[in-house]
Amino acid sequence: MKLPPLEYACPTSLSEAVALLAAGGGEARALAGGQSLMPMLAFRVVAPALLVDLRKLPELREIEISADGVRLGAMVRWRDIEDDERLTAAHPLLKAAVAHVAHYQIRNRGTVGGSIAHADPAAEMPGIAVTCDAEIAATGAAGQRTIRAADFFLSALTTALKHDEIITEIRLPAWPAKRRWGFREFARRRGDFAMAAAALFYDQDAAGKAINAHVGMIGVGDRPCRLPEVEALLNGRTIDEATIERAAEITSATVDAQEDIHASAAYRRSLAGTMVERALRSAAA
Numbered sequence: 611m612k613l614p615p616l617e618y619a620c621p622t623s624l625s626e627a628v629a630l631l632a633a634g635g636g637e638a639r640a641l642a643g644g645q646s647l648m649p650m651l652a653f654r655v656v657a658p659a660l661l662v663d664l665r666k667l668p669e670l671r672e673i674e675i676s677a678d679g680v681r682l683g684a685m686v687r688w689r690d691i692e693d694d695e696r697l698t699a700a701h702p703l704l705k706a707a708v709a710h711v712a713h714y715q716i717r718n719r720g721t722v723g724g725s726i727a728h729a730d731p732a733a734e735m736p737g738i739a740v741t742c743d744a745e746i747a748a749t750g751a752a753g754q755r756t757i758r759a760a761d762f763f764l765s766a767l768t769t770a771l772k773h774d775e776i777i778t779e780i781r782l783p784a785w786p787a788k789r790r791w792g793f794r795e796f797a798r799r800r801g802d803f804a805m806a807a808a809a810l811f812y813d814q815d816a817a818g819k820a821i822n823a824h825v826g827m828i829g830v831g832d833r834p835c836r837l838p839e840v841e842a843l844l845n846g847r848t849i850d851e852a853t854i855e856r857a858a859e860i861t862s863a864t865v866d867a868q869e870d871i872h873a874s875a876a877y878r879r880s881l882a883g884t885m886v887e888r889a890l891r892s893a894a895a
């Protein structure tokens with residue numbers, strides 16, 4: 611289908627972009643790579659009066675790695691992450707998850723900020739943000755603010771972002787070199803959205819017991835989530851076979867799963883347990 615009639619603007623400063631969104635009063639939308647927005651326009655899921663293209667804001671395209679962690683500008687594309695060798699050490703979990711995002715053409719255009727703003731429950735980046743306690747920086751007419759990923763995703767395709775706010779960057783906390791991690795995803799085909807994925811990591815104390823366990827779930831409920839009961843099980847334990855099996859059982863018993871055309875809730879709960887089991891096994895290996 612053809613797009614609905616709309617106006618288009620391509621500002622060259624962030625303040626101009628924010629002013630355009632604010633003036634639009636909810637009828638204007640930011641445009642990143644268009645990989646979700648263009649299909650939504652074509653199918654009339656959304657019908658904004660104005661698109662505000664962010665592609666001429668180079669300050670949103672930076673990847674910065676420092677002792678504080680990884681800072682991803684909102685307009686960083688999947689391909690940029692894939693091509694950045696520094697991230698293999700600086701954030702292996704991010705790199706592993708992004709390898710599952712979509713197909714070649716989409717990866718050349720789709721952005722980190724677009725994925726976070728779009729908030730598809732089955733998208734990898736929101737799940738990584740929640741699992742890693744990321745911060746999301748946004749600028750709007752009222753100024754800048756930082757939103758914790760845990761508070762950002764409200765439900766499927768719904769976030770805490772206001773209509774005049776532009777995500778400027780996503781900040782992932784520093785990644786210790788010896789951290790154990792795992793990422794496992796099940797999708798019908800490589801590049802499809804996840805039917806269930808587990809993203810997890812833990813550190814180890816001097817005795818080799820897990821501490822600081824973070825276990826995230828993608829594609830199972832209406833938004834990405836952590837699994838506190840599984841994290842409580844892992845913390846203070848050696849990650850052996852018995853613990854891994856118990857973690858899988860607790861995942862399936864406690865995760866909030868949704869039914870859709872791809873899978874029943876019961877199947878998703880079972881799949882979620884399997885994903886956690888496999889991710890933990892790879893982390894412990």
Ligand SMILES: Cc1cc2nc3c(=O)[nH]c(=O)nc-3n(C[C@H](O)[C@H](O)[C@H](O)COP(=O)(O)OP(=O)(O)OC[C@H]3O[C@@H](n4cnc5c(N)ncnc54)[C@H](O)[C@@H]3O)c2cc1C
Binds near residue numbers: 642724733803804
């Ligand atoms: C066939 C297909 C398969 C896909 N498979 C996957 C997959 O497996 N995993 C996955 O994660 N994704 C997948 N995607 C989505 C893809 O990853 C997109 O990159 C992602 O949805 C965001 O698109 P975009 O960056 O082009 O943003 P756009 O489509 O331009 O925008 C998406 C939404 O975010 C808003 N927005 C964009 N940038 C900002 C910003 N900086 N601040 C505020 N609001 C903003 C827009 O207004 C819009 O509402 C798939 C897409 C397609 C078409």
